[in-house]
């Protein structure tokens with residue numbers, strides 16, 4: 001394994017986070033309590049949403065969201081074909097059927113027309129993500145849900161810090177879910193959150209987060225639930241991180257701007273995302289490029305230059321063995337944009353503490369590898 005000189009992500013944790021941990025130890029408060037409540041309140045305020053429920057990760061957040069929407073056996077849920085596995089596996093967990101639709105070739109987000117075409121009588125929800133922190137066409141998706149009376153789930157694992165038409169995004173679905181995994185824009189190490197404006201959903205999510213046990217009804221279980229509670233230690237870290245979010249996003253945008261400049265000046269046939277107007281702020285959780293001979297280049301970037309990258313994601317989800325090995329309909333599926341993008345996409349290092357000279361190093365290494373390998 002080559003030594004990593006420039007990582008693809010690097011969480012920024014400091015003394016503020018540590019002081020929260022110390023406080024929990026001093027007060028001997030570790031399981032879900034005041035810090036979890038405070039973190040939920042801060043997130044709800046930031047996203048301007050009525051209810052925020054902290055959970056242990058973004059995958060379980062999706063599971064609870066779909067259970068709350070009563071997704072069950074044989075129901076269909078529309079999912080973009082290029083996303084993290086949890087967006088789809090959470091559907092399969094309900095014994096429901098993920099119906100994969102193509103993505104937009106320019107934004108890598110769900111193609112809303114393809115989503116509309118895939119709607120059937122069995123469609124019970126539509127899941128969308130904001131790939132790499134770049135907002136989907138949220139108005140069109142919400143309108144689609146309204147038109148067909150289908151609930152929308154925003155898997156906002158990558159959305160925090162982004163803006164759509166001047167508004168912060170992440171709580172735009174009937175139910176939305178988030179991840180605070182180590183590499184995300186803000187982290188609680190592991191963690192997640194569920195957002196909704198619907199009081200009925202909120203009450204049920206609270207129960208399902210706590211092994212199906214309503215408040216004040218110890219050992220009485222009204223719903224199928226799981227233990228998805230967040231600890232005070234994770235929430236304390238989250239409280240410090242949310243206060244740094246704007247700074248993080250600004251730094252990520254400065255790095256992206258430098259990459260944009262370097263790629264636009266070069267004559268290389270490498271595609272980067274189009275820059276949005278300031279009303280559509282990209283949070284730049286990822287900085288994706290489309291590059292020919294991607295696999296070889298990614299390997300050499302690490303081996304020869306110590307630069308780590310990510311291929312998010314290497315194939316459309318329906319090609320993942322857990323789907324393609326089991327169902328003929330997935331084996332024969334064809335989403336051309338997702339195929340093209342997953343074949344060429346490469347996510348470059350980007351993190352708040354990244355130095356501009358390291359951005360230049362990454363660019364120069366890519367240039368060298370591109371010329372050698374194309």
Ligand SMILES: Cc1ncc(COP(=O)(O)O)c(C=O)c1O
Nearest residue numbers: 057058059084086129157179181
């Ligand atoms: C789009 C998307 N959905 C869901 C998840 C799952 O979140 P977690 O890793 O917190 O379970 C992730 C995290 O990587 C993600 O990127």
